Amino acid sequence: MLLLKALLIVTKDVYLMSTKLDFDHYNQWIAPISQLESPAFVQGLMIGQICADTSLTEALWLKQFLTEAGITKIKESWLHDLHQLYEQTLLGLNSDAFELELLLPDDTSSLAQRVHHLALWSEGVLHGLGLGQLPELNTELTELIQDLSELAMVAPPEDADDMAEEQYMQLYEFARLAAMMFYDQLHPMATKAPAKAASDAAVTLH
Template sequence: MISRPDYNSLTDALAKADAELVASEAHGSLCGMLCAAGTIELSKWLDQVFEVFDVNNILIKEASQLLVGLYNDTQAQLNDSEADFQLLLPDDTDSLAQRTEALASWCQGFTYGLVAGGLKKDQKLPEDTAELIKDMVEIARAGHDLGDDSESDEESFMQIYEYVRMGVLLINEELQPSHKPPEILQ
């Protein structure tokens, strides 16, 4: 089985393949589609990532191989009872500005993915889910001023990251209750 790619490898492959989405946005869109639809065909997601999915284009083929690993890993993580789900973002060694931009792109992709996965604008949602989606729309607009990154900026980023991570798990649980592990009868 193909494993989850690292952020930089996927970013490079998508750029070379002239993809419509950057790595973080592609992962966000996949997560949104999965939360909205429960399951999606790999090809439906790839159609979102690439304007034209040309199977004869070697650069698209190479990027797609990495995306297959991300697709498989993300499905497993979203349905893992251990809540080991991780957003695909730059490493902690990258600048806070890069990570903030990637998190904003991730949230943009997620909200787009919800719609692409079938969530309707006027659909009645659980209160927590509606609030989280609204917050992700706001986070998608986030930016970070270049300059000295303070420890409090780093701490704020980590809190927002964790909020988004746990929010995705809650949204998935509320929109896809059939994926919850079965209750053990005593």
């Protein structure tokens, strides 16, 4: 059981980015790389690194990623995919319409799979943050790290009922918001619209 106090942003005018990230596509090419558990982990790792290092460029991130993953040879098509992932994720973090899209299985996948990969995404964010040199964090961000640590350990629900689906969506929205809050506060020069009023919500996922 996970008890997570999540800050949820309610936005009415969110629209999709022009290029949607395809979880299954990314999952196919990382499958042979045993140390990469999931495309969700890869994106989470990227977000953590971007948030922790304000001077991180795409080229530097790619170099760090390949080193961290132990990849010595990479196909040109993979470079294209990684570029798209970096570009779309960064666009989402900088969006004033809260467009950040998490690289997770879609709704056709089982709830257990979606919860599993959301936990791996959270694990990736924490690992990425740990690779950087974070400044002293305020109470809000410190608590977010604790919440992400809990989310990284969440177990898939035994019953995929409507309540479990709703709880998953709340966790998904919390994860998106947590990433954007980290980026906003650690990248003060980024231009973004002020967040709308948020409310605390207790989320329990069995």
